[in-house]
Amino acid sequence: MANGTNRRPVLFAALRDSLSGGYSLQMLRGDLIAGLTVGIIAIPLGMALAIAVGVAPQHGLYTGIVGGLIIALMGGSRFNISGPTAAFVVVLLPITQQYGIGGLLLVTAMSGLILLTLGLARMGNLIQFVPYPVVLGFTAGIGIVIATLQIKDFFGLQGVAQHESYLDQLQALMAALPSIQPGDTLVGAATLGVLLAWPYLTRRIPGHMVALLVGSLLAALALQMDMQVSTLGSRFSYELDGVIHGGIPPFAPHWLLPWTLAGPDGQPLVINFNLLRELLPFALVVAMLGAIESLLCALVADGMANTRHDPNAELVGQGLGNLVVPFFGGIPATAAIARTATSVRSGARTPIAAVIHALLILLSVVLLADLFAYLPMASLAAMLLVVAWNMSEVPHLVRMLRIGPKQDAWVLVVCLVLTVLFDMVLAVGVGLVLASVLFIKRMVDLSQGATVPRINHEALSGLPDSVALYQIAGPLFFAAADKALSAMARHDDRVRHLVIDMHAVPSMDMSALVMFEKALEEFERRKIEIYFVGVNARVRLKLTRAGMGATVDRRYYVTNAERAATIIRHKLEKSAVPANTA
Numbered sequence: 001m002a003n004g005t006n007r008r009p010v011l012f013a014a015l016r017d018s019l020s021g022g023y024s025l026q027m028l029r030g031d032l033i034a035g036l037t038v039g040i041i042a043i044p045l046g047m048a049l050a051i052a053v054g055v056a057p058q059h060g061l062y063t064g065i066v067g068g069l070i071i072a073l074m075g076g077s078r079f080n081i082s083g084p085t086a087a088f089v090v091v092l093l094p095i096t097q098q099y100g101i102g103g104l105l106l107v108t109a110m111s112g113l114i115l116l117t118l119g120l121a122r123m124g125n126l127i128q129f130v131p132y133p134v135v136l137g138f139t140a141g142i143g144i145v146i147a148t149l150q151i152k153d154f155f156g157l158q159g160v161a162q163h164e165s166y167l168d169q170l171q172a173l174m175a176a177l178p179s180i181q182p183g184d185t186l187v188g189a190a191t192l193g194v195l196l197a198w199p200y201l202t203r204r205i206p207g208h209m210v211a212l213l214v215g216s217l218l219a220a221l222a223l224q225m226d227m228q229v230s231t232l233g234s235r236f237s238y239e240l241d242g243v244i245h246g247g248i249p250p251f252a253p254h255w256l257l258p259w260t261l262a263g264p265d266g267q268p269l270v271i272n273f274n275l276l277r278e279l280l281p282f283a284l285v286v287a288m289l290g291a292i293e294s295l296l297c298a299l300v301a302d303g304m305a306n307t308r309h310d311p312n313a314e315l316v317g318q319g320l321g322n323l324v325v326p327f328f329g330g331i332p333a334t335a336a337i338a339r340t341a342t343s344v345r346s347g348a349r350t351p352i353a354a355v356i357h358a359l360l361i362l363l364s365v366v367l368l369a370d371l372f373a374y375l376p377m378a379s380l381a382a383m384l385l386v387v388a389w390n391m392s393e394v395p396h397l398v399r400m401l402r403i404g405p406k407q408d409a410w411v412l413v414v415c416l417v418l419t420v421l422f423d424m425v426l427a428v429g430v431g432l433v434l435a436s437v438l439f440i441k442r443m444v445d446l447s448q449g450a451t452v453p454r455i456n457h458e459a460l461s462g463l464p465d466s467v468a469l470y471q472i473a474g475p476l477f478f479a480a481a482d483k484a485l486s487a488m489a490r491h492d493d494r495v496r497h498l499v500i501d502m503h504a505v506p507s508m509d510m511s512a513l514v515m516f517e518k519a520l521e522e523f524e525r526r527k528i529e530i531y532f533v534g535v536n537a538r539v540r541l542k543l544t545r546a547g548m549g550a551t552v553d554r555r556y557y558v559t560n561a562e563r564a565a566t567i568i569r570h571k572l573e574k575s576a577v578p579a580n581t582a
Helices: 013-019 025-052 058-074 086-120 132-155 166-175 182-201 207-224 273-305 311-328 337-345 352-372 377-392 394-403 406-421 424-446 481-485 510-525 537-545 561-575
Strands: 237-240 243-246 448-452 467-473 497-504 529-533 555-558
Touching: 013 311, 025 058, 025 086, 025 132, 025 207, 025 337, 025 352, 025 377, 058 311, 058 352, 086 132, 086 273, 086 311, 086 377, 086 424, 132 166, 132 182, 132 377, 132 394, 132 406, 132 424, 166 406, 182 207, 182 377, 207 377, 273 311, 273 337, 273 424, 337 352, 377 394, 394 406, 406 424, 448 481, 467 481, 481 510, 497 561, 510 537, 529 561, 555 561
Parallel strands: 467 497, 497 529, 529 555
Antiparallel strands: 237 243, 448 467
């Protein structure tokens, strides 16, 4: 378990921990190189992911600046690089379509409050309660949806509207295939080729920067040849002093009220209880996904760097970041595994690397915004295609389907299909229910109860037929109690002493207590004495509270069968009952 799961989270936890032994020039050098490297990657990705969720590209950059800075300083992981991530696309795009950017930013603030509450409530072990097939299934589904959404810009398709249904979106893309633009396709293919080939050449220079440079040069050449190529400047614009400019505004993020931004009708949102109630389910999903992604990312980073994070502090940092970022125009942020892994491999030592990454994005917005207008949309789409492939983990997915238990494989497939065809909320809900049912079935299979011949137990083998031994194993809960206890009351009339071996019973729930109570009432009626053997303290406390504690001459709690045999022999001798050996 990660460090800090059971203690109260503190602010600046990772920063304090990493700087507790001092901060050397070598550590600064590692943080600087890592921050610059991952910052170069985060700039185009931030814009591409903002476009993918239906907002202007600058909002993705604002997320990396404000969210990345606050989470790095306040969180519990030394290495997490936070900002907009591909995992959010499937969830955020419907919010933008239904409630506009104002609604999206309001959901961001609400999710921040939820994450902050989870952190303060010390729910840092949250990720342990989401089964791996569910995570792998909805992650792969998200990758498929993201890849599908990039087809339009990659090929320059015309007249493709956004649809809420995946199948409708796919049908619209198929119908638009005759409108493929050679210029966009050439730029997209070249960018994709560089992104795929560059890691085999060198990892010292980020392939994203080289791929964008190649794509932008090809786009400029194609435009000179009168070929149509969509760019950031042709797709997005801003107004300054009454003049419309292409691209993104060259200003640092500034304070604003999220609800003053446009809703679905283009007018500022009107906050009321009904609106908050409608947005709450989205906020819960964003918070849950953000918590899972950030904690999983921290675990990956810990494995790479041999460190330990504070999960509660990380949730507090994520909560504060998402609570503040919408007031500067940012969308939901969480830790990005790919960017974090790149930062660790580049030599990051402390959260200062993430701070440098955020400052680099800020400088790029202020100094290079005009150049961003020339970035081809097809190049940004190619980048997200690679992200989608990496998210889907296709080779690992196929391997898990091949070697994993069939029931888990079905949970994975169901989550994947539901994520693609419907939405992630339904996928995760159904996946958790299916995984829970499978878990219950496995626990039922482990729970056993049966009458055992006395000769199998040395201490009881010499006792008469009036003594019976019943063994129970496994957890006793609503689904397993009947199976484990149903045979306990079925003994012939000769039995007057029943030894119940419960060494292997770790827990009981209310259903098992009720069944136990009914069985004991029957034993009382038949004047059968009960000897509970090896009951652990927790289970004994539950039985005692339910009125099934030890009683004089009727119900005994003993540590082992030898002690039960001694009491039974003493009673038999006292009553002068002839001892018929088994």
